[in-house]
Amino acid sequence: MTAGNPLLSDRDVAFLLYEVHDAAALLRLPAFADHDREVFDLFLANARAFAREVLYPAYRPMDEAAPTFTGGRIQVHPRMRAIWPRLCELGVITASRPHDVGGQQLPRTVALLAEAYLMAANLSAYCYAGLTAGAAHLIEAFGSDDLKDRYMRRMYSGEWTGTMALTEPQAGSSLADIRTRATPRDDGTYAIQGGKIFISGGDHDLADNVVHLTLARIDGAPPGIKGISLFAIPRLYVETDALVDNDVSTAGMIHKIGWRGLPSLVINFGERGACRGELVGAPGHGLSYMFQMMNEARLMVGLNGIATAAVAYHESLAYARERRQGRPAGRRDPASPPVPIIEHADVRRMLLRQKAIVEGGLSLLVETARLTDLAHHADDEDVRRRSALLLDLLTPIAKSFAAERGYDSNILALQIHGGYGYSSEYLPEAWLRDQKLNSIHEGTTTIHGLDLLGRRALAPGALQALGREILQTCSQAQAAGVDLGDVAALQEAAGTAGALIAELAGRHLADPERMLRHSHDVLDIFMTVVVAWQWLRQATVARAALSRGTLSTAADEAFYRGKLQAAQYWLRTELPRVAPLARLCRDEEDSYAATRPEWF
Amino acid sequence: MTAGNPLLSDRDVAFLLYEVHDAAALLRLPAFADHDREVFDLFLANARAFAREVLYPAYRPMDEAAPTFTGGRIQVHPRMRAIWPRLCELGVITASRPHDVGGQQLPRTVALLAEAYLMAANLSAYCYAGLTAGAAHLIEAFGSDDLKDRYMRRMYSGEWTGTMALTEPQAGSSLADIRTRATPRDDGTYAIQGGKIFISGGDHDLADNVVHLTLARIDGAPPGIKGISLFAIPRLYVETDALVDNDVSTAGMIHKIGWRGLPSLVINFGERGACRGELVGAPGHGLSYMFQMMNEARLMVGLNGIATAAVAYHESLAYARERRQGRPAGRRDPASPPVPIIEHADVRRMLLRQKAIVEGGLSLLVETARLTDLAHHADDEDVRRRSALLLDLLTPIAKSFAAERGYDSNILALQIHGGYGYSSEYLPEAWLRDQKLNSIHEGTTTIHGLDLLGRRALAPGALQALGREILQTCSQAQAAGVDLGDVAALQEAAGTAGALIAELAGRHLADPERMLRHSHDVLDIFMTVVVAWQWLRQATVARAALSRGTLSTAADEAFYRGKLQAAQYWLRTELPRVAPLARLCRDEEDSYAATRPEWF
Incomplete structure (x- = not known):
C-alpha cells in the first residue's frame, strides 16, 4: 500500500495553484513573463516524479540507518549520496532564484509546491538542498560580489552545501546570548572561536565543502543582539587553488528521534585558533540579515509540517479504504461481512480533520509563497509593501499551524492504523517522529x-x-x-x-x-x-x-x-x-x- | 537530573488519599477493618522505594534493548529477570485480592497509588504483574475451584504469569468477528485452534508457564458475541506431575515503538492440533466475563497514562527550574544573567497544564478505585449498586482522558526540553512513545x-x-x-x-x-x-x-x-x-x- 502513496493529491495541487491562488496571474508580472503554464507544470511534474520514484523509496532506509560519525567526519546514507547529484540536477536549489545568479526565476508559488512533494517523500533528503539554498540566498542578498563569486555560485550549483549556524548550547532560543567570537585578522577575514549546536547538515560526504552562515560577535561589540554579525565560515578554505582545512570540526552528533537522514551536529570553530570567517554585510547587522533566512526557513518548516502530515494522511486514507473491521452502528448483523473502516463515522472524522489540516495548511503556505512573489515582483509599490507586511504577519502563523496542527494530524494517521500504527513495521510512527521537530526548530x-x-x-x-x-x-x-x-x-x-x-x-x-x-x-x-x-x-x-x-x-x-x-x-x-x-x-x-x- | 525524578509527588499522593478521597473512611468497612493507616503508608512506602531504586534505573536499558525472539522463544531483558521475583515479593499482584486467595485485602484505592509509582518508573516491568493479576482475577471470579487450584494460585504467587488473548488480526477492535475455535474433547477440555495478535507478555523467560485467558468459539456456537466463550490456555499443560508442551507457539514479535520492555506477540494455538484449553465459566459468556478484566485493564491503562505523564511532568519541571535561557518580557537588559525558563509565563503554562492533567487525572483514577472498593465492600447495598453504576460510567472517561490528555501532557514535557527533548539522549521522547499506545489498546x-x-x-x-x-x-x-x-x-x-x-x-x-x-x-x-x-x-x-x-x-x-x-x-x-x-x-x-x- 505504501508503494502507491501519492504524497500529495495532484488534483489538489492544481486546484490550489490555478483555481484558488491564480498562479496564471503571476505570468503577467515582468519577472515571470518568459514562463507559461506549461513551464510550471513541467517543473511540478519532474519534482513529483522524482519524489515518488527516487526520494520516497529511500525514506525508510534513511530513517532506519542514520548517518554515522567516525574519524571526526559524517558519512551519510549511501542512498543519499546517489540522490544528491540528481536533486541538484532537478534544479530545486535555484528554482526561484533569478536568472542572473543561475536560477530558473520561477515563482516561489510554483517552487513551493514542488518542494512539498520532495519533503513529503523524504524530508531529510530535500533539506540538504533547502538549507543550501537558504544559506546561499543570504550571501546573494547581503554579501559582496567577491563572496558571491567564491561561495554563493558553488552553493547554488550544489558543488558545496550550506548551513545556518545560530544556536549555541547555553543560549538556545535566546540568540542575544550567543558567544561565538570573531577577531579581526590582518587579511580582512576574522579568526572565529566558538561552538554551535543542532547544526543540520553541518558535515557530510555529499559535496566538497560546507559553508556555515554563522552568527558571532566581533571583539568589542556591544552585548545583546546589536553586537551580532554574520559570517560565512567554510569547512575548507580556498587558498590559491587548493581547499585547505579551516579548523571547523564536528564535536558530536545529536541522536535525533526523527529527520534521521539529516545529521544534527555540534560544530566547533577555531579549536586550534586557525578558523577563518568572512564577514557578510555590515558588522552588527547579523541578526537582521539572518532574519531573512529565518523567515524563509520558517516557511520551509511550515511546508515540511504540512508535507509530513500529507504523506501520513494519504497513507491512512488508503488504509481506511482497505482495512475491513466491524459494522456501522445500527447494522450489527454478525453474519454480514465487516466493512472498510472508512464506513465508520469516527474514522471519517479523523480523515476529514487530517484533510482540513493538510489542504488548509497547504493553501496557507501557497498564500505565503504568492505574497513572497508579489512582495518582490509586483509592479505596484503599494502591492509590494502590503504583500511584505502580510507575509511578515502570516509567517509565524503558518509555521506554527503546520507544526502544531500538523502533529495533531500525524497522530490521527497513526491512530487510524490501530495497533499496527504503533509498530515500526508501518510508517505513520516515523512521520509522527519527524513532525515533532517542527514545533521546536526555527523558533519554538x-x-x-x-x-x-x-x-x-x-x-x-x-x-x-x-x-x-x-x-x-x-x-x-x-x-x-x-x-x-x-x-x-x-x-x-x-x-x-x-x-x-x-x-x-x-x-x-x-x-x-x-x-x-x-x-x-x-x-x-x-x-x-x-x-x-x-x-x-x-x-x-x-x-x-x-x-x-x-x-x-x-x-x-x-x-x-x-x-x-x-x-x-x-x-x-x-x-x-x-x-x-x-x-x-x-x-x-x-x-x-x-x-x-x-x-x- | 533524571536520577532525582520523584515519579509522583508524595505530597500529592497523601493529599489525594487522605484529604480528598478520605481513605481513612475505608477502614470502617468490614473488609478493611484489620488495616490501619500505617499499613497503607507502609505498602506505599515500599512500592515507592522499589519504584525509585529498582524499577526506574532499569527503564532506560529496557527501552533500549527490547526482548529478543530466538528459537521460537522470547528472552526478556536481563534486568527484568532480576526484577520479577522482587516484584512478586512486593505483593503487588495480590495487593487488593482477599485474604482467602492469598491476597493482602488492601483497598484498590491504596493499591492503585502504589501501582502508579511502579508504572511511572517502568511501565513494562510493572505490566507483567498487572496482566497476571487481571488474568488470575478472571479465574477467581468465574472459574471452578479446580481451575483456581491449578491456575489461579500459581499466577497470584507469580510462579506463572497470565495474559488476555482477545485480538485477532482480521478482527481488531471488532471482537464479534473472532474466529479462534474450540472443539470439545473427551477429557472435558477443548482442542483450540487459532491465532491471536498483540498479546502482551505472551511469552518470556521470567517464569515457568504462561496462562492465556483466551476468547474462542465452541464449534456450532452462534455468530457474533453470543458465540464467544472464555478459555484458560497454558503454554505448558500440567500432566500428572510434569509440564508438557501444549502446542502454543509464538509466531512473531511486533516491533512496538514504546513499552519496549514488554513483548507484544503473535500467538498461535494448536498448529499441530495438540492445544488444550479449559473452559472458564459457562459457554457463550466469554465476552461478558472478559469485560470484568477489560474494565480493570482499562483503568490500568488509564493509570498508566497518568503515570507516564507524571514522570515526564516531573522531568520537565526539574529541567525548567535548572535550564537558564533568555529574560522575561519587559526585562531585556542583555547584560543581566539569563533566568531559569520557569520564569517565562509560557513555560509555566506548559507546566501548569501538565500538572492539571496529571494530578486531575490521578484524582479521577483514585475516584474509580474508591468506587471499586465501595461497589464490592460497602455495607449498604444501595451504595454498592450506585458505586458500580458510577464506576461503569467513569471507566471509559478515565481511560480516554489519561490516554488523550496524557499524550498532550507528554508532548509538553518534550517541548519544554527544546532541541534536547528531540533527542534520545533525554527521556521525554521515550515516555511520549510509551504514551501513544494508550489511545489504542484496551479499546481505542x-x-x-x-x-x-x-x-x-x-x-x-x-x-x-x-x-x-x-x-x-x-x-x-x-x-x-x-x-x-x-x-x-x-x-x-x-x-x-x-x-x-x-x-x-x-x-x-x-x-x-x-x-x-x-x-x-x-x-x-x-x-x-x-x-x-x-x-x-x-x-x-x-x-x-x-x-x-x-x-x-x-x-x-x-x-x-x-x-x-x-x-x-x-x-x-x-x-x-x-x-x-x-x-x-x-x-x-x-x-x-x-x-x-x-x-x-
Missing part, C-alpha cells in the same frame, strides 16, 4: 506566539491588510452561494481576533509581560482564523464549480464535494474555539501567569 | 466514545449518580469559600453534559448511527467535566486548608496554592470548551458524517 511555538503578539501583529497596517483580504474572501464566498452562516462565522471570528489585539495593545503596551501572558492563545486564534479564511476561499471555488454544473467527470464532482465538506468541518468545528479563547485573553486569566515556581 | 478512543454515549451514559441512574456527586462537590466548594464563578461554571457544564445525553437519546434512540455521530465530542465533554469536578474537589480541600491558617510549613502553603492555581487553570481554560462542543452535538453538525468515502 512559544517564540512565535510572542513574536506574533509582541511585534508582527502590532506592525502598522498588518492586521488591516489581513482584515481586508478576509473581507474580500467573504464577499466572494457570498456571491458564489457559500452558506451565509459560514461566511458570517469567519467574519465574526476575524473581527474578534483583530479587536483582541487592539485591546491588548491598548491596555498594556507599557507592560509587555502582562500583554503577552496569553500569547499562545492569541497564536492559536490566528492559526484557526487564517486557515478558516483559506477554507472559505477553497469553498468558494468549489461551490462555484459545482453550481456551474459543467463538471466533466464524477471525480471532479467528488473532489469539489470533498472540499465543501472539509471547509464545513473547519468553519463549524474549529472556528467556535475562537470566542472562548479570546475571552480568556481579554479577561487576562492568570492561572499560570500567577503561579510561582515553588508552587508546582 | 473511538470505541470508548461509542461505548460511553451508546451504552454507559444511557444506563438508568448512571448520569443521575454522577450529577449528584458533582452537585455535592459544588456545595462543599461553596461552603469552603471557593470562587463562586468557578463553582457555577462546573455546575453549568455538568448540566449541559447531562442535558445533551438526554436530548440525543430522546431524539435518535431508533437511529444509532445518527445519535452516535458526535460520540468523540461527547467523550471529550465528559472528560473535561469530570476532571473539572476532581479539580473542584481538590480546590475545596486546598481552600479550606489555607483558610484555617494553621499550616505548619511554607511548603504546605505552596502546595495548596499550587492546587488552587491548577484548579483555576482547568476550570477557566478547559471548561469553556464544553459549550461549543455541546452545540456541535446538538446541531448534529454533519461534515464528516455526510462525507462519502470517494470524496476524500
Whole structure:
C-alpha cells in the first residue's frame, strides 16, 4: 500500500495553484513573463516524479540507518549520496532564484509546491538542498560580489552545501546570548572561536565543502543582539587553488528521534585558533540579515509540517479504504461481512480533520509563497509593501499551524492504523517522529506566539491588510452561494481576533509581560482564523464549480464535494474555539501567569 | 537530573488519599477493618522505594534493548529477570485480592497509588504483574475451584504469569468477528485452534508457564458475541506431575515503538492440533466475563497514562527550574544573567497544564478505585449498586482522558526540553512513545466514545449518580469559600453534559448511527467535566486548608496554592470548551458524517 502513496493529491495541487491562488496571474508580472503554464507544470511534474520514484523509496532506509560519525567526519546514507547529484540536477536549489545568479526565476508559488512533494517523500533528503539554498540566498542578498563569486555560485550549483549556524548550547532560543567570537585578522577575514549546536547538515560526504552562515560577535561589540554579525565560515578554505582545512570540526552528533537522514551536529570553530570567517554585510547587522533566512526557513518548516502530515494522511486514507473491521452502528448483523473502516463515522472524522489540516495548511503556505512573489515582483509599490507586511504577519502563523496542527494530524494517521500504527513495521510512527521537530526548530511555538503578539501583529497596517483580504474572501464566498452562516462565522471570528489585539495593545503596551501572558492563545486564534479564511476561499471555488454544473467527470464532482465538506468541518468545528479563547485573553486569566515556581 | 525524578509527588499522593478521597473512611468497612493507616503508608512506602531504586534505573536499558525472539522463544531483558521475583515479593499482584486467595485485602484505592509509582518508573516491568493479576482475577471470579487450584494460585504467587488473548488480526477492535475455535474433547477440555495478535507478555523467560485467558468459539456456537466463550490456555499443560508442551507457539514479535520492555506477540494455538484449553465459566459468556478484566485493564491503562505523564511532568519541571535561557518580557537588559525558563509565563503554562492533567487525572483514577472498593465492600447495598453504576460510567472517561490528555501532557514535557527533548539522549521522547499506545489498546478512543454515549451514559441512574456527586462537590466548594464563578461554571457544564445525553437519546434512540455521530465530542465533554469536578474537589480541600491558617510549613502553603492555581487553570481554560462542543452535538453538525468515502 505504501508503494502507491501519492504524497500529495495532484488534483489538489492544481486546484490550489490555478483555481484558488491564480498562479496564471503571476505570468503577467515582468519577472515571470518568459514562463507559461506549461513551464510550471513541467517543473511540478519532474519534482513529483522524482519524489515518488527516487526520494520516497529511500525514506525508510534513511530513517532506519542514520548517518554515522567516525574519524571526526559524517558519512551519510549511501542512498543519499546517489540522490544528491540528481536533486541538484532537478534544479530545486535555484528554482526561484533569478536568472542572473543561475536560477530558473520561477515563482516561489510554483517552487513551493514542488518542494512539498520532495519533503513529503523524504524530508531529510530535500533539506540538504533547502538549507543550501537558504544559506546561499543570504550571501546573494547581503554579501559582496567577491563572496558571491567564491561561495554563493558553488552553493547554488550544489558543488558545496550550506548551513545556518545560530544556536549555541547555553543560549538556545535566546540568540542575544550567543558567544561565538570573531577577531579581526590582518587579511580582512576574522579568526572565529566558538561552538554551535543542532547544526543540520553541518558535515557530510555529499559535496566538497560546507559553508556555515554563522552568527558571532566581533571583539568589542556591544552585548545583546546589536553586537551580532554574520559570517560565512567554510569547512575548507580556498587558498590559491587548493581547499585547505579551516579548523571547523564536528564535536558530536545529536541522536535525533526523527529527520534521521539529516545529521544534527555540534560544530566547533577555531579549536586550534586557525578558523577563518568572512564577514557578510555590515558588522552588527547579523541578526537582521539572518532574519531573512529565518523567515524563509520558517516557511520551509511550515511546508515540511504540512508535507509530513500529507504523506501520513494519504497513507491512512488508503488504509481506511482497505482495512475491513466491524459494522456501522445500527447494522450489527454478525453474519454480514465487516466493512472498510472508512464506513465508520469516527474514522471519517479523523480523515476529514487530517484533510482540513493538510489542504488548509497547504493553501496557507501557497498564500505565503504568492505574497513572497508579489512582495518582490509586483509592479505596484503599494502591492509590494502590503504583500511584505502580510507575509511578515502570516509567517509565524503558518509555521506554527503546520507544526502544531500538523502533529495533531500525524497522530490521527497513526491512530487510524490501530495497533499496527504503533509498530515500526508501518510508517505513520516515523512521520509522527519527524513532525515533532517542527514545533521546536526555527523558533519554538512559544517564540512565535510572542513574536506574533509582541511585534508582527502590532506592525502598522498588518492586521488591516489581513482584515481586508478576509473581507474580500467573504464577499466572494457570498456571491458564489457559500452558506451565509459560514461566511458570517469567519467574519465574526476575524473581527474578534483583530479587536483582541487592539485591546491588548491598548491596555498594556507599557507592560509587555502582562500583554503577552496569553500569547499562545492569541497564536492559536490566528492559526484557526487564517486557515478558516483559506477554507472559505477553497469553498468558494468549489461551490462555484459545482453550481456551474459543467463538471466533466464524477471525480471532479467528488473532489469539489470533498472540499465543501472539509471547509464545513473547519468553519463549524474549529472556528467556535475562537470566542472562548479570546475571552480568556481579554479577561487576562492568570492561572499560570500567577503561579510561582515553588508552587508546582 | 533524571536520577532525582520523584515519579509522583508524595505530597500529592497523601493529599489525594487522605484529604480528598478520605481513605481513612475505608477502614470502617468490614473488609478493611484489620488495616490501619500505617499499613497503607507502609505498602506505599515500599512500592515507592522499589519504584525509585529498582524499577526506574532499569527503564532506560529496557527501552533500549527490547526482548529478543530466538528459537521460537522470547528472552526478556536481563534486568527484568532480576526484577520479577522482587516484584512478586512486593505483593503487588495480590495487593487488593482477599485474604482467602492469598491476597493482602488492601483497598484498590491504596493499591492503585502504589501501582502508579511502579508504572511511572517502568511501565513494562510493572505490566507483567498487572496482566497476571487481571488474568488470575478472571479465574477467581468465574472459574471452578479446580481451575483456581491449578491456575489461579500459581499466577497470584507469580510462579506463572497470565495474559488476555482477545485480538485477532482480521478482527481488531471488532471482537464479534473472532474466529479462534474450540472443539470439545473427551477429557472435558477443548482442542483450540487459532491465532491471536498483540498479546502482551505472551511469552518470556521470567517464569515457568504462561496462562492465556483466551476468547474462542465452541464449534456450532452462534455468530457474533453470543458465540464467544472464555478459555484458560497454558503454554505448558500440567500432566500428572510434569509440564508438557501444549502446542502454543509464538509466531512473531511486533516491533512496538514504546513499552519496549514488554513483548507484544503473535500467538498461535494448536498448529499441530495438540492445544488444550479449559473452559472458564459457562459457554457463550466469554465476552461478558472478559469485560470484568477489560474494565480493570482499562483503568490500568488509564493509570498508566497518568503515570507516564507524571514522570515526564516531573522531568520537565526539574529541567525548567535548572535550564537558564533568555529574560522575561519587559526585562531585556542583555547584560543581566539569563533566568531559569520557569520564569517565562509560557513555560509555566506548559507546566501548569501538565500538572492539571496529571494530578486531575490521578484524582479521577483514585475516584474509580474508591468506587471499586465501595461497589464490592460497602455495607449498604444501595451504595454498592450506585458505586458500580458510577464506576461503569467513569471507566471509559478515565481511560480516554489519561490516554488523550496524557499524550498532550507528554508532548509538553518534550517541548519544554527544546532541541534536547528531540533527542534520545533525554527521556521525554521515550515516555511520549510509551504514551501513544494508550489511545489504542484496551479499546481505542473511538470505541470508548461509542461505548460511553451508546451504552454507559444511557444506563438508568448512571448520569443521575454522577450529577449528584458533582452537585455535592459544588456545595462543599461553596461552603469552603471557593470562587463562586468557578463553582457555577462546573455546575453549568455538568448540566449541559447531562442535558445533551438526554436530548440525543430522546431524539435518535431508533437511529444509532445518527445519535452516535458526535460520540468523540461527547467523550471529550465528559472528560473535561469530570476532571473539572476532581479539580473542584481538590480546590475545596486546598481552600479550606489555607483558610484555617494553621499550616505548619511554607511548603504546605505552596502546595495548596499550587492546587488552587491548577484548579483555576482547568476550570477557566478547559471548561469553556464544553459549550461549543455541546452545540456541535446538538446541531448534529454533519461534515464528516455526510462525507462519502470517494470524496476524500
